Amino acid sequence: MRTLNDVLRKKWIMTMTLIADSRIELPMLPSLADWQDTSATLHMWTQVAGKVRLVLSPDINHGWGSTLYVTTRGLTTSPIPYGNFSFAIDFDFIEHVLRITTTQGTCRSFALEPMSVANFYHKTMQALRELGIEIKILARPVEVEVAIPFEKDEQHSSYDAEAVTRYWHILVWVDRIFKEFRARFIGKVNPVHFFWGGFDLAVTRFSGRTAPKHPGGAPNVAARIMEEAYSHEVSSAGFWPGTGLGEAAFYAYAYPTPAGFNTYPVQPEAAYFHDKLGEFILPYEAVRTADNPAQALLSFLQATYEAAANLAKWDRPALERKVVQT
Structure with a gap:
């Protein structure tokens, strides 16, 4: 009879095989202007x-x-x-x-x-x-x-079916990788979901500690909504199609932002800290053209999480799942 550890070990091997598979070809997304x-x-x-x-x-x-x-x-x-x-x-x-x-x-x-x-x-x-x-x-x-x-609203009326299908195929792949990243955390973490307000797919980890009252500031969003959304300390990452940047990209931020977050070394090489947004950014095109797109994205998710968790002194041993390796 197989034990639980046997099952977990098999799942881990299958996941690592998926991540190591560099043959996945991700679709190009038209430039935001297009x-x-x-x-x-x-x-x-x-x-x-x-x-x-x-x-x-x-x-x-x-x-x-x-x-x-x-x-x-x-x-x-x-x-x-x-x-x-x-x-x-x-x-x-x-x-x-x-x-x-x-x-x-x-x-x-x-x-x-x-x-x-x-x-x-x-x-x-x-x-x-x-x-x-x-x-x-x-x-x-x-x-x-x-x-x-x-x-x-008669202003917004366009629908390029091919572009939408490409975008959705990207969401399917990102959803898959985000769920793998989510599975490594046993603390409080959201289901991978699509926020229609920001038009982004997101995954957010929580330290378990309460956070300072959020100052608000999101356009056309009541302050109380922002306060509740950020009532607890988070490390969050997501994907959006380009609004504000001009290109599709992955993002990562922490709230509250710990000292030194903006200069913390992260991976992969194409990632950078965007001073105006106050977030780490990884262009989608850098992931799409990487030798191993899944590993490139996972390295970004892990490195930016560690930036938040290490600098803010999260109780990482209590929050992270130990991977059973063979």
Whole structure:
């Protein structure tokens, strides 16, 4: 009979084989200038879906009850409770369809194609009503400088299906690597999820200690939201498609930021500290073209975590999982 250690050892060997496999070819992502309009439009569409989940789902700490998740076809809200049934909103980036399904066996869908945010918003709310779901959301975006109400946003209306599919394939791969990194930590850590506010996929580790009150400052986000999101000390990393930088990149930061964080040596060589953002940055293109993309990203995640944990004196032996090696 196999013991638990045998199972863990086998899983560890399989994971190391995956990470060592340098044959994975990651897709190129168009420069932000080439798909910025599509990215901005998709950002707003995900906010509509995310806000539906936010209103109806339990208020899990740090906003975790409102996020989206990567799927084998796109992004999903996961099941949302409503009365005596549940429903989910799914972005299908293979067939390019928004699909709303319920546990009652009913479904509504419409094509994802060039359309304004206002049109998308009205179509989504109409589909929900047809499924018997009556809901009101705060219909304006967060974490953007100019918050045009969804029903009035005719400005964002682009949809480049090929670019979206490439972006989603990247999310699938990043989700895979982030989950491997998450598995190495036994302290409090979020499920790998997609924050529709910042339009980023993220994984965050917690020291277990409370943090100083966050000063706020995110555009169109109430201070109380930021205070709750950063109520405890964190080391966080994520991936976003380029807003603010002009290129897709991975990021890593700590809150509160310990002294010396910005000069801590990190890997790989292409990583650097962005003074204006206050975060470590690793361009996606540097990972995509690395001999071993998975190892390049994992080294960045581990090094930036160690920068936060070592400088802030986290209890690392109590928080990190010991890997069973052979």
